[in-house]
Amino acid sequence: MSLYAPSLNYLWKVVASFGLDPKPLFEQAGIDTSLRLDVNARVSAQQLDEIVWHAKQQSHDDAFAFKLAAQLHPSFLGALGYAWMTSATLRKAFERLSRYTALVYDELRVTLVEHDGEFRVVIDSDESGLHDPALRERGKMAIAVQLCRMVYGEPFNPTRVTFRHPVATNAHAYYEFFRCQLDFDAEATELVMPVAVADEELPGFNPQLVHKFDELIIDYLRQRDRSDIVGRVRGAIFEELPSGEVSLEKTAAMLNMSGRNLARKLADQGQSFKGLLTEVRRELAEKYIRDRSLTLTEISFLLGFAEMSSFSRAYKGWSGSSPSAHREALFTPTASD
Numbered sequence: 001m002s003l004y005a006p007s008l009n010y011l012w013k014v015v016a017s018f019g020l021d022p023k024p025l026f027e028q029a030g031i032d033t034s035l036r037l038d039v040n041a042r043v044s045a046q047q048l049d050e051i052v053w054h055a056k057q058q059s060h061d062d063a064f065a066f067k068l069a070a071q072l073h074p075s076f077l078g079a080l081g082y083a084w085m086t087s088a089t090l091r092k093a094f095e096r097l098s099r100y101t102a103l104v105y106d107e108l109r110v111t112l113v114e115h116d117g118e119f120r121v122v123i124d125s126d127e128s129g130l131h132d133p134a135l136r137e138r139g140k141m142a143i144a145v146q147l148c149r150m151v152y153g154e155p156f157n158p159t160r161v162t163f164r165h166p167v168a169t170n171a172h173a174y175y176e177f178f179r180c181q182l183d184f185d186a187e188a189t190e191l192v193m194p195v196a197v198a199d200e201e202l203p204g205f206n207p208q209l210v211h212k213f214d215e216l217i218i219d220y221l222r223q224r225d226r227s228d229i230v231g232r233v234r235g236a237i238f239e240e241l242p243s244g245e246v247s248l249e250k251t252a253a254m255l256n257m258s259g260r261n262l263a264r265k266l267a268d269q270g271q272s273f274k275g276l277l278t279e280v281r282r283e284l285a286e287k288y289i290r291d292r293s294l295t296l297t298e299i300s301f302l303l304g305f306a307e308m309s310s311f312s313r314a315y316k317g318w319s320g321s322s323p324s325a326h327r328e329a330l331f332t333p334t335a336s337d
Contacts, residue, residue, distance in 0.1 A: 003105040005041035010076035053131035062170030066177040069142035083213035086206040091198040119198035121191040134165035162186035207291035241304040
């Protein structure tokens, strides 16, 4: 397991804010302190755990995890942090986090569930061998809530947050930070909010910027792990869509393999080229339609469709409405506006 080394810069600053010297803690964990400024470096999850554990012990602060989250900055998550800040909604931001979480932390798994008017974010990771799994759990949940407040605003409060671990002695620190119902000894680690909050458009939404950050994320992941065949195919499709000549054979050639070999590798991952092509097109269509500087004809070409009518048919199959109707609905003021 590994994580994005520049995220350590965040930990360095937090440790220093407690009046501690971060350098010995990093050296004790076997981390070259210069790595926190290297965007191409990774460090092990065990090394991160060593720093967090010893910093918590030396701080003598029961609210350490929450103060750690309160000083979060998007740059500590690289391009994913900035993509988060320019996402259209919290739902889209969490979808992005779920899809690209490997950029920051290999073993973190983010699952999204909608049920009975609630949008639930389930966060899970392998915590075996850690000094204090409960500390790491509340740290992850605090960071998730802080990320929401960074884009939604300080008034953001979840409906509830659940923890798999028992309540700690510092229960007041939990309630002070999360400001919502808290459940302990739960089956899963979850952040829950109303669907209406998850789908409310965020003030920092910028379709051009979020698209560029997505490109950076895809490029980073493709270069980092050449064995990630699904990520590599998604990246190749992303690059080739505007040419209008996306195909299994052409994509396979870009990845230096035969079409048959690529199809087999995708099947081994439970995927198909056609399915990934549709998935990438649909995701980009949602971004582009919100960008009023692009005409629908331009969007159809950016998505690799030869004609506007082909794009309209495809989009209606995905969403149940035409792209023009969807755009009109997005930007037509309601009576309450």
